[in-house]
Amino acid sequence: MRDATPAPALHRRSFLKYSGALGTAAAVTSTLSACSAGPESTNETGDEGQGADRTLTAVIGYGNDQSWDPLMTASAFSMAANHHVYEGLLDTDPISREPYPALATGIPADLGATTWRFTLREGATWHDGQPVTADDVVFTYGRVLDPGTTTLARNFFASWLKEVKKVDEKSVELILRFPFPDGVQRLTLAKIMPKHVFSKAGALDEATTGKAVGSGPYRQSAHHPKSNTTFEAFADYNGPRKATFKKMNWLTIVDAAPRVAKISGSSAGAQISDNIPYANVSQLEKGGLEVEGGAGMNHLFLLFNTARKPFDDVRVRQALHYAIDREKMIRAALRGHGTPASSYLNEGNPTYRKAGTVYGYDPDKAKALLKEAGVGGLTVRLMAVNVSWIVDCLPTIKASWDAIGVRTTLEPQETAALFTKLDQKKDFQVVAAASNPNQFGLDADLIMHYNYGPGNTWMRYARWEESSAAKDLFKRMDAATREPDAEKKKAMTQDYIDVVAENAVIYPVVHNELITAWDPRDLTGVRAQPYPGINVLQAKWI
Known part of the structure; x- marks a missing residue:
């Protein structure tokens, strides 16, 4: 058992080092639409109750x-x-x-x-x-x-x-x-x-x-x-972590502006929200909310369709990674709350080691790789999930690829719609999406098996699992899983992550913090997660 494995970094954000960037940026990026979460009749439970019986309303991004x-x-x-x-x-x-x-x-x-x-x-x-x-x-x-x-x-x-x-x-x-x-x-x-x-x-x-x-x-x-999903305390539950709220109403609000509005001000309609935009941290803190960030495995990744030329050529995949100005993305879209990916794993993971291939910003190298691959005049349709912080990152990718002569069209869309297309094996070129294997756990073996492995869903999306490189990788992964010596297993895992980095089939661009906000005048016992969502099994009303 990994008793000694540390949890992901979790801390009360001072945000002082970013105050210059955030001080005048209380508003959500204007390019995001301010659509509602759904019909108002389904956004509320209709029985808010009083005192300890009132409904906990949460906003999930x-x-x-x-x-x-x-x-x-x-x-x-x-x-x-x-x-x-x-x-x-x-x-x-x-x-x-x-x-x-x-x-x-x-x-x-x-x-x-x-x-x-x-x-x-x-x-x-x-x-x-x-x-x-x-x-x-x-x-x-x-x-x-x-x-x-x-x-x-x-x-x-x-x-x-x-x-x-x-x-x-x-x-x-x-x-x-x-x-x-x-x-x-x-x-x-x-x-x-x-x-x-x-x-x-x-x-x-x-x-x-x-x-x-x-x-x-x-x-x-x-x-x-x-729109929303509602929950009630199960009266016959006799397990270790009992319900502390009589009712809960979880709203799904993907767009940033209405999500922030729902938890803001004197007429706020929710007590807690995850996926807080970086530009709104100062605003919410000034409004009396508790705001915490967690740094972990959360990342923006690129997924390539390797069955579609020229993305079957590793040089093309590498070129598109080298072309991205990650530091600009972190400054402009993430407001400093991110780091360029230097491995599949984030730097806080106990198995982390800088990968053998690190995609620093190098547009000249990107152009040279495309030329070496015999690719010119490339056009890319970049499909992407419409998660708000991903949408904020897309313009940097487009500008970076356009700058090396790759004409890029951005196609953000609802997450469910995008992955339905992938499940139906619809044609695509490149996908940008958010992922955080820390939802499942912290050990590197689990994290790597989330995206890589024979029969894996993500490998089917990438159409890569039948390649000789993939088969060699899977053998390395299996050997590392079976290795009983912890240090040898760690080294074997680090070595095969180098293979993952070199091939760049599914690979992170940046790792970023996730921000949760809640009203401390209403709730106690809340712990912000460094992965999406909330867990209120140990929270309660003040």
Whole structure:
């Protein structure tokens, strides 16, 4: 177990070093539209209550219309929500990432063993009143490990977990392929799902579109895609982190201006918001809000379609990375709250080492690589998610590519729409999007397997997994996973990250901070995350 692994840097922002940049920039970038989150009738619960019974209103800067299937989703909104609705055998603290018993009654005593036995919490029930049983655990892990299902969670388990067996109605055994202590922290990623609900025909499609039935402290009470999702405290929950709010209303507001407006001023309609724009930090602090930033793995990345020429040529992919003026992007779009990527991992990760290939700003080198590849007159349609800080970064990419003779068209669009196109294998050239594998955990093995690995969703998007370079990389990754010596494993991981950097198929441009704001006159116990979303399982009303 990685007891010694530090949590991501989390600190109270003084912002003094940036005060010059922020002092006159209280307004959100004018290029962002100020559309509302959705119909007002669905933005409020209609029963705000009084005192401790009032509804917590939160603003999430990401869409709620992507998959809600806890074994499939990478959506910031639904992942954050699912941590309140579902439980794993073990869950992890959102900041320290230390595991604690959730549906299970304890953590295995010997994490170096190849069999872990878990007993389920007595009296644990699903939100529909049915008891949680070992069959539910076996059903869930059956999906995780089924190669025909290809869940996202499979990337985090299949290499080390062989099978899950029912011992009796209230206990199960996990059979490991080899000792893997780090796996204990990954159990939170296999949120246990009720077999009697989700084994029915079509039920998993419903999970994708928003249906959520868990055993956690909150139950989903209503779901309005593109608008809001509401939750109620689950009265029969008997686990370790009970609901502290009677009701919650989570609004999805992707555009920055209305998101900031919702939490600002005397008529603010929300008590907490994630994804605060850097330009609005000073404004919100002056308004009495607590504002905290977390530096971690959050990044803007480029994804190339390697089945489409000339992006099958590594020199072209490298050229487009070398061409980007990252320092300008950090100054203009991120207001100083970022660092140029010098590895796939952020500098605070314990496995970090500067990569063998670092894409410093070098337009001359970019031009030379394109010439060497025999590419001239290149035009690029850059598809991108419409997450507000990504939208702010896009003009720098366009200006950088235009400057080396690559005519660039920007195509920002809703995240769900963009990834639907990728899932449907629609043609594309390059995608710019936001990612933060810290949503899943901190260890480098997990982080790298999120984007890279045979059968991986991202590899299918990139059309790269059948290349000789990819197959060599996957062998290196598998060897590092199986290496029992921690220092050797670290060195092996660092070496294969050099391969990832050189090939630049899916690779970060900048790592940046994420900012959360809340009203300390209303809430206590809030802890800002260095990854998208919020976790209020330990927060409460003042």
